[in-house]
Amino acid sequence: MPSTEQHHVICTVDVVLLTLLHGALHVALLPRDKAPFAGVLALPGGYVHAQEDAGTQASAARVLQAKAGLVSPYLEQLATFSGPARDPRGWSVSVAYCALVPPSVLEQSRGLQLLPVQNVPALAFDHADILATALERVRSKSLYSSLPVHLCAQPFTLPQLQSVYEAVLGETLNKVSFRRKMEELGMLEALPGQLQTGAAHRPAQLYRVRAAFRQQLSLSARGL
Amino acid sequence: MPSTEQHHVICTVDVVLLTLLHGALHVALLPRDKAPFAGVLALPGGYVHAQEDAGTQASAARVLQAKAGLVSPYLEQLATFSGPARDPRGWSVSVAYCALVPPSVLEQSRGLQLLPVQNVPALAFDHADILATALERVRSKSLYSSLPVHLCAQPFTLPQLQSVYEAVLGETLNKVSFRRKMEELGMLEALPGQLQTGAAHRPAQLYRVRAAFRQQLSLSARGL
DNA sequence: GAAATAGTGTCTATAAGACAGTATTTT
DNA sequence: AAAATACTGTCTTATAGACACTATTTC
Structure with missing residues (x-):
């Protein structure tokens, strides 16, 4: 039953990688290298690899390492986004994570574009929603936590x-x-x-x- | 690529349905009617139906209606649980939701077992973890919200x-x-x-x- | 020593909690 | 009238913010 078409779901992770540059929050984005949304800026993300990942948190850490070349000491699950329309390839679930790093950690990264969060262009998929959720979470948690x-x-x-x-x-x-x-x-x-x-x-x-x-x-x- | 075996993931939702009876939080559980964990108590849950669900929130609402016969006015995404071991059928993702209802809503429900949260037996899958996460969330949100x-x-x-x-x-x-x-x-x-x-x-x-x-x-x- | 920012002492303002009093019902 | 709990006024205590003063550096 799990393998019937009715239950087929694309399962991915996306990471909102945030840092502080010049006194403003910046988000790390990558232009997509293939369809869908080829060339459009997107959050670092990718498929869950059921053969190798111990969980979606591990998937997110692997994606960060593979796409940005970095390890984030702080990586927290944010929320899960799903539906038939967010990915043109089909019904999908994306478990979104939020990473916070000091700017120094991003120096070894390759190809990331760091844009101030107030000034982000249109993003692939529903990544604008994911980013907005991350910002809201980070701000609200900053009110009462470390x-x-x-x-x-x-x-x-x-x-x-x-x-x-x-x-x-x-x-x-x-x-x-x-x-x-x-x-x-x-x-x-x-x-x-x-x-x-x-x-x-x-x-x-x-x-x-x-x-x-x-x-x-x-x-x-x-x-x- | 999304259809290769490498990416095949079982995608489900589970709902922590809480209510207050006799001054204590109770959770609604159902004995499973088939393998895995046949006969073991579990949270109401089920597969995401890509053909009919608008998102996992809709999946959770559908599962609540189908398995408990009720509509919860309050249904909030809790967190997502994943990994190769939590479900013996394979690598799985479960998007967990939390529903809070007054006891009156549960009167029309059928077959639910309401157990005080301090005294819950072993549950199927990793449902004990999901329940613990829900209780922590509910208690922490109750400190500063309605x-x-x-x-x-x-x-x-x-x-x-x-x-x-x-x-x-x-x-x-x-x-x-x-x-x-x-x-x-x-x-x-x-x-x-x-x-x-x-x-x-x-x-x-x-x-x-x-x-x-x-x-x-x-x-x-x-x-x- | 002037400028700049770090760090602290202390007063004030606001919010939370304690306590006791009044209000309104049933028996 | 007695008992019980709802509701409120007000005092006390705890926490947050304002402000000013001292400290330590560079130029």
Whole structure:
């Protein structure tokens, strides 16, 4: 019964790969190299390989490695998009993932186009919907979690981290409250004696994410 | 290429159907009527029907109607579960949905077993994982949204709604704060002159959900 | 020392919770 | 009238934000 035509479904993954450049969120896109939508920009994606993938998360990681040449430490399932019309080849399911990386990780990537999320042209398939869902998720999670730390190359200073939050949320934050919250989240540790020098002002303390929080978010009960 | 064996994936949906009975969350389960896992309790689920379904959300609604004989006003995508081992028939993807209904909706259902979520036996496939994910999602969303109203038959009183929140969250809530929050969410409207009478005490005002919030949650910036 | 930004102390404003009082029903 | 619970007023406590002050660097 699973092999009857009635149940045949195209099964793919797509990855919304986000980073922060010049204070603005950018998404990584690739021009498609074949039909459908040949030449049109699309999210990195591909078929699930039932022979080799341990799950769709593994498919997404494999696709990122194959198409962008990178490994994203943070890769989270976003949502699943489906229907008869989203892919002209037939009824399809795409499990979408969201990856957040600091800009440094993208340096080894090849062929990716990084476009500011406010200014993305028409995309293949329903990738504009997938991108919109990812942005909404990232912004809403940034209101009460440590998610934006994944956009920051380590080590970083608190002012740097605050400006990352501000870029993602699109609003300025209160410095005292921000520092209180970061303290309270308990996921950062100061690197003793390591300061960011070189600027014409008091140097800032450098921090890194504690090991226990590298794979998992820290959530705040009350936001920020 | 999509039809090569390499890409063949079994595509299903499963629904975590939750309701509140005797002050405790219960999940609706069905004994499987054929292999694999014949006779074992499982979430209502089934194949995606590419010929008839407009998307996996429609598949989930169709499965609920077919297997439980009901239409759930609230049906939200939960997450997608996948891998080579979760279904003995082969590499599979299941898009899981979460439905919340008041107990009254389940009266017309046939054959469903409603079990308290703290006391569920071994389930077929990876349905225990799916259920755990659903419970975590429902509890976390209940902290800052109007989600639990879907468990309440309308119209309801504020003390009834508060006890629904308390049952889902597993903690008692401050009455004054709860009422302030419900006021602030702006999703309820009092039914003028309609009070819940019959009890040996002051009757409570009856409320219903405003039309604008029947399909969509109301979110609070600061929780509760 | 001037400029710039880091970091902190403290006051104010807002939101959450505690508590007690009043209101309205049944028995 | 007693009991029970609905509802509300108000005080206290906790949290968030504003603001100003000190600290430390480069030029």
